Amino acid sequence: MSITERVADRMGLIEESATFAVADQVKKLRAEGREVWDLGGGDPDFATPDHVNGAAIESMEQGNTHYVASRGLPELRTAISKKFEEDNGLDYDPLEQIIVTPSAKHALFIALLTTVNPGDEVLLPSPSWVSYEAIIRFVGGVPAFVPLESEQGFVLTAERLRSALTPRTRMILVNSPNNPTGRALTREEVTAVAEVAEEADLLIISDEIYEKILYDDREAISLGTMPGCLERTLTINGFSKAYAMTGWRLGYVAGPQEIIAEVLKAQQHTVGCAGSFVQAGGLAALTGSQDCVAEMVAEYATRRNFIAEALDELPGVRCPKPDGAFYVFPQVEASMFGDDTAFTNWLLESAGVAVTPGCAFGPGGAGHVRMSFANSQTILEGALEAMRRVWPSS
Numbered sequence: 001m002s003i004t005e006r007v008a009d010r011m012g013l014i015e016e017s018a019t020f021a022v023a024d025q026v027k028k029l030r031a032e033g034r035e036v037w038d039l040g041g042g043d044p045d046f047a048t049p050d051h052v053n054g055a056a057i058e059s060m061e062q063g064n065t066h067y068v069a070s071r072g073l074p075e076l077r078t079a080i081s082k083k084f085e086e087d088n089g090l091d092y093d094p095l096e097q098i099i100v101t102p103s104a105k106h107a108l109f110i111a112l113l114t115t116v117n118p119g120d121e122v123l124l125p126s127p128s129w130v131s132y133e134a135i136i137r138f139v140g141g142v143p144a145f146v147p148l149e150s151e152q153g154f155v156l157t158a159e160r161l162r163s164a165l166t167p168r169t170r171m172i173l174v175n176s177p178n179n180p181t182g183r184a185l186t187r188e189e190v191t192a193v194a195e196v197a198e199e200a201d202l203l204i205i206s207d208e209i210y211e212k213i214l215y216d217d218r219e220a221i222s223l224g225t226m227p228g229c230l231e232r233t234l235t236i237n238g239f240s241k242a243y244a245m246t247g248w249r250l251g252y253v254a255g256p257q258e259i260i261a262e263v264l265k266a267q268q269h270t271v272g273c274a275g276s277f278v279q280a281g282g283l284a285a286l287t288g289s290q291d292c293v294a295e296m297v298a299e300y301a302t303r304r305n306f307i308a309e310a311l312d313e314l315p316g317v318r319c320p321k322p323d324g325a326f327y328v329f330p331q332v333e334a335s336m337f338g339d340d341t342a343f344t345n346w347l348l349e350s351a352g353v354a355v356t357p358g359c360a361f362g363p364g365g366a367g368h369v370r371m372s373f374a375n376s377q378t379i380l381e382g383a384l385e386a387m388r389r390v391w392p393s394s
């Protein structure tokens, strides 16, 4: 047997993460001495708030460096339950309906592992975050992309969802605010998801990790609050984005007790539990002052306006302002550069600006690129200046 034949067949279904691939390319160019403006990643440039760091350090110093309950620290689950009630209008019992996970990504992974049978189709409105497709495939499911139209503002409708239904459809996975488009689902769209889920008897996975990063007084609507949806929804969230805690790896999943009991088995036999002192940091994040979140969001809002307006002024680029998250997803005229991958390569080569090609986010992303403004204003201005220098005049 050759060494490559030792790799399981399922790995052939999965591609390397496009965002990590961009990061690797950036590292390579920098090692060669090139100046690179990296707008590829989705990692806040802010430091984790001091009181969060302090709580974790204190916990560690107190000796909390061992395994803890697989579901998560009881006091953290209580805080998460309170957050759900106050912020989202969701009623989840901390004892039996919430599991704290090492990252929202792991929450998604064990949620899908628990609920998707081989061959089950998962409706995936696209553009959507790069890892959903991979996770669905990992667990033996089939992503059923529902491409949304850029010209119509990536609006999700019941008709579009219905047109992708088959007898094998088992679930719908939604993410609002969305990575990469930055769109937050409106009440009409959330109602459409709920309606179709009910009609076709689907489970809903609602990834709400960007819920705190919203602009222009937009409201975050949790799918679980829609009539009849609490019983069919798994809500995913985490600390990475709102509290600038990407390196901590801390998230959570909440849902019906019967499903969560099964998800717990997947947690127990994969990671056991989320980090003990990491959870103390998470508790401080949720129970401490939320001013740090408001300050970061205010800064993101300023950057959003700057980058969206500057991009929109470039010939051949259309860049609406996102409702939330920290990405812009401009459409770039194909006639100027070819497809989005060709454009991404051209941009990196000629301007030293790293972005993620839209096709990485499924069929709905073609013709776009994702640029992250979880980067300082100086970096954004540098990137825009570099683009203007090489941009064709028409």
Ligand SMILES: Cc1ncc(COP(=O)(O)O)c(C=O)c1O
Pocket: 042, 103, 104, 105, 106, 129, 175, 178, 179, 207, 209, 238, 239, 240, 246, 249, 250, 251
């Ligand atoms: C939509 C979405 N969900 C989940 C995650 C994963 O977050 P975490 O850092 O908690 O794994 C990300 C990270 O980029 C994301 O964009």
